[in-house]
Amino acid sequence: MSSNFRPKNYTPLEVSTIKNFIEKSEKIKNIIGDTNEIEVKEVGDGNLNLVFFVESKKNSICIKQPLPYLRVLKDWPLTLKRSYYEAEYMKTHSEHVSELMPKIYDFDSELCTITMEKLSPHIIMRHGLINGITYEKFAEDISTFMAKTLFFTSDLYLKAHQKKELNTKFILNTELCKITEDLIFTDPYMYNKNNRWTSPYLDKQKKEIENNNDLKIAVSRLKIKFMTETQSLLHGDLHTGSIMVSENDTKVIDPEFAFYGPMGFDIGALIANLLMNYFSQNGHEKNPGDRKYFKKWILNLIIEIWNKFENKFSNLWDEYPQGDAYPFKMFDNKNIIKNEQINYLQNIYNDSLGFAGAKIIRRIFGFAHNIDFDWIKDPKDRAICEHKCTNLGIEMQTNFHKFKNISNLIETAIKLDSENVNF
Ligand code: SR1
Ligand code: MG
Numbered sequence: 159m160s161s162n163f164r165p166k167n168y169t170p171l172e173v174s175t176i177k178n179f180i181e182k183s184e185k186i187k188n189i190i191g192d193t194n195e196i197e198v199k200e201v202g203d204g205n206l207n208l209v210f211f212v213e214s215k216k217n218s219i220c221i222k223q224p225l226p227y228l229r230v231l232k233d234w235p236l237t238l239k240r241s242y243y244e245a246e247y248m249k250t251h252s253e254h255v256s257e258l259m260p261k262i263y264d265f266d267s268e269l270c271t272i273t274m275e276k277l278s279p280h281i282i283m284r285h286g287l288i289n290g291i292t293y294e295k296f297a298e299d300i301s302t303f304m305a306k307t308l309f310f311t312s313d314l315y316l317k318a319h320q321k322k323e324l325n326t327k328f329i330l331n332t333e334l335c336k337i338t339e340d341l342i343f344t345d346p347y348m349y350n351k352n353n354r355w356t357s358p359y360l361d362k363q364k365k366e367i368e369n370n371n372d373l374k375i376a377v378s379r380l381k382i383k384f385m386t387e388t389q390s391l392l393h394g395d396l397h398t399g400s401i402m403v404s405e406n407d408t409k410v411i412d413p414e415f416a417f418y419g420p421m422g423f424d425i426g427a428l429i430a431n432l433l434m435n436y437f438s439q440n441g442h443e444k445n446p447g448d449r450k451y452f453k454k455w456i457l458n459l460i461i462e463i464w465n466k467f468e469n470k471f472s473n474l475w476d477e478y479p480q481g482d483a484y485p486f487k488m489f490d491n492k493n494i495i496k497n498e499q500i501n502y503l504q505n506i507y508n509d510s511l512g513f514a515g516a517k518i519i520r521r522i523f524g525f526a527h528n529i530d531f532d533w534i535k536d537p538k539d540r541a542i543c544e545h546k547c548t549n550l551g552i553e554m555q556t557n558f559h560k561f562k563n564i565s566n567l568i569e570t571a572i573k574l575d576s577e578n579v580n581f
Contacts, residue, residue, distance in 0.1 A: 191216035247416035280402035299408035301466035311391035313483035343381035359541030422509025430517035437547035441534030515554030
């Protein structure tokens with residue numbers, strides 16, 4: 159069910175109407191300057207929205223606008239309110255991570271547009287990774303982003319009423335949450351007309367997934383965690399298509415799925431997408447072994463991200479023990495809190511692995527796939543990469559406790575990647 163939210167003056171923008179749109183806003187006009195010489199391009203390549211790049215002599219901007227339906231499937235209605243949640247998420251987190259998101263210039267509540275800085279020379283990270291490009295500062299940046307966004311909106315930092323008020327702002331982002339509930343936690347595990355996979359090679363694995371009751375219970379446990387645990391204000395779709403990078407800079411974009419949920423959901427999204435990229439690399443090699451160095455780098459990156467996140471999150475907790483959870487004054491012996499931190503982070507780690515496993519399966523057997531795999535032209539080569547990655551995704555959900563630490567996970571990824579697959 160799509161909400162009836164449709165502002166009176168809402169109308170989808172077009173390349174030809176952008177000039178008029180800019181001229182109506184003093185703020186945007188000041189940024190762009192003379193509108194007679196602007197160059198406008200529609201560049202949206204995601205599943206949901208219109209994205210315009212506008213260049214003038216003076217400046218460049220990016221205008222993002224939702225459509226009242228899914229861009230990739232027009233008969234799927236979807237609330238326009240999503241851009242409001244996106245803008246609110248960016249506003250909320252700008253206090254602590256403004257340097258890791260694009261600058262917002264304007265939110266138009268009638269046209270539902272977000273006008274923001276156009277990032278340059280940044281590219282969508284997924285594209286860079288598919289091409290085997292390494293980003294040396296990424297682990298530092300994204301671990302800061304996750305540690306700060308997750309800690310500063312949690313009950314570890316906020317007073318109970320602050321956290322509840324913030325939660326209330328996002329609680330009705332139900333349509334976007336429902337997409338996640340269906341597309342990640344439900345549809346891939348049963349028949350759904352929107353599912354697709356690399357057939358016939360993966361037909362057997364798809365059947366095995368549908369018949370695997372342990373897996374279906376595991377994913378259902380993750381689903382209820384997603385639906386009920388209000389740990390932190392999440393991005394909600396933190397994959398490598400929601401991150402833009404340049405050699406030395408990282409910017410997180412696209413938080414329209416923002417909601418209060420379990421911390422591991424954001425971390426898991428990132429880990430899953432890096433793992434999928436790892437398993438896709440053989441399919442992108444021009445010559446066997448071309449991507450050997452890159453594959454090592456990306457696995458180390460996952461280890462580095464988790465370790466840095468864990469460290470930064472604990473440091474923030476040490477520095478700001480002011481939330482209503484774990485009242486500081488209650489614990490005379492501070493070692494008790496230190497031990498509990500280890501326990502708390504172990505739970506986030508376990509959740510992250512489970513959610514990552516679910517994110518892998520949805521991208522191989524569900525509605526929305528990743529170009530990491532989809533751009534492997536030969537279906538058999540693609541299926542081999544996907545099959546191995548799926549095996550890891552299943553293990554991460556059903557046997558997450560086997561991966562005591564992040565290095566154990568990486569060892570298993572290497573092992574599964576080296577195994578032969580026979581269809
Ligand atoms: C129906 S939208 C499909 C997917 O695109 C977004 O990036 C989210 O991941 C969503 O699940
Ligand atoms: Mg998106």
